[in-house]
Amino acid sequence: MKPSPIIAPSILASDFSRLAEEVHAIEGSADWVHVDVMDNHFVPNLTLGLPIVQSLRKATTIPFDVHLMINDPQRWAPGYAEAGAYNVTFHAEACDDPVALAKDLRAAGAKAGLAIDRDTPVEPYLELLPYLDTVLIMTIKAGFGGQSFLPEMLQKVRDVRRRVDVNELEVRIEVDGGIAANTIEQAAEAGADAFVAGTAVYGAADPAEAIRKLRGLAAAKMGLA
Ligand code: DX5
Ligand code: ZN
Numbered sequence: 001m002k003p004s005p006i007i008a009p010s011i012l013a014s015d016f017s018r019l020a021e022e023v024h025a026i027e028g029s030a031d032w033v034h035v036d037v038m039d040n041h042f043v044p045n046l047t048l049g050l051p052i053v054q055s056l057r058k059a060t061t062i063p064f065d066v067h068l069m070i071n072d073p074q075r076w077a078p079g080y081a082e083a084g085a086y087n088v089t090f091h092a093e094a095c096d097d098p099v100a101l102a103k104d105l106r107a108a109g110a111k112a113g114l115a116i117d118r119d120t121p122v123e124p125y126l127e128l129l130p131y132l133d134t135v136l137i138m139t140i141k142a143g144f145g146g147q148s149f150l151p152e153m154l155q156k157v158r159d160v161r162r163r164v165d166v167n168e169l170e171v172r173i174e175v176d177g178g179i180a181a182n183t184i185e186q187a188a189e190a191g192a193d194a195f196v197a198g199t200a201v202y203g204a205a206d207p208a209e210a211i212r213k214l215r216g217l218a219a220a221k222m223g224l225a
Contacts, residue, residue: 003193005218006172007211008032008065010198012047012145019052020059026201029208032065032086034176034196036145039070042094043143050079057084067115067176067196069142070094074101081108089113089136089174093120102131113174117142122156126163129171134194135160139187140177145198149178154190161191184214188221 009030014022023033035053040046057064063086068077073090074097080088081104088110095101102112111133116122118141129135137156140147157173164171174194175187184195195218197210204210 004224005215006031006194007215008034008196009201010034010036010196012036013198013202019056023060025207027062029211032063034065037068041071043069045143054083078104078108081105081110085110087111087113087134089115091115092125093117098128099131122159129163129169132171134172134174136174136176138177139175147178149183157190157192184217185221188218
């Protein structure tokens with residue numbers, strides 16, 4: 001059975017002074033909430049960290065999809081799993097031993113995700129898929145919301161999809177960056193089944209309606225509608 005699409009709105013595009021309310025606005029329509037953690041070292045931008053994730057975790061039941069754009073994820077990532085994150089994704093470019101960290105995350109009770117930034121090829125990581133629950137293919141350069149989708153990144157999605165299917169693995173293929181009504185179909189066609197959307201959800205007049213529309217477009221291309 002094909003899995004249904006996961007829509008994960010990114011709170012990076014929400015009003016940080018009202019985080020709990022912004023998450024409540026997508027309860028019932030979103031599958032996961034995507035939490036972008038940036039440390040101003042791995043990427044030239046700074047967002048939020050573990051104390052805010054711990055507090056926000058208590059304010060909602062939506063599964064947290066934590067995207068760590070930080071250096072030294074071996075040190076920090078397990079804390080997010082312990083805080084109750086459903087999925088914790090760290091960057092390949094920041095980690096010397098992705099398999100060890102993925103095992104640590106699973107041991108701490110979370111799904112383990114590996115992110116591949118714009119300038120990183122995916123081939124060297126395909127053999128790690130059995131240790132992973134999600135692979136996040138950046139469809140922009142990590143660091144900021146509101147950038148334009150890069151369709152040339154979809155070859156990485158196709159490469160991961162082929163390996164996941166051939167080996168019958170249970171790995172979600174997530175895309176992040178510039179996902180909106182005019183780009184989500186190509187990402188779904190390439191084989192993505194989890195979709196991060198910041199601006200397209202929180203920039204919409206009705207975030208819940210925007211999520212439903214994105215899900216419908218993705219599901220149709222995944223052969224589910
Ligand atoms: C940027 C973040 C994204 C960002 C996406 O590095 O990883 O999750 O919030 O924002 P949009 O959907 O606006 O491109
Ligand atoms: Zn992200």
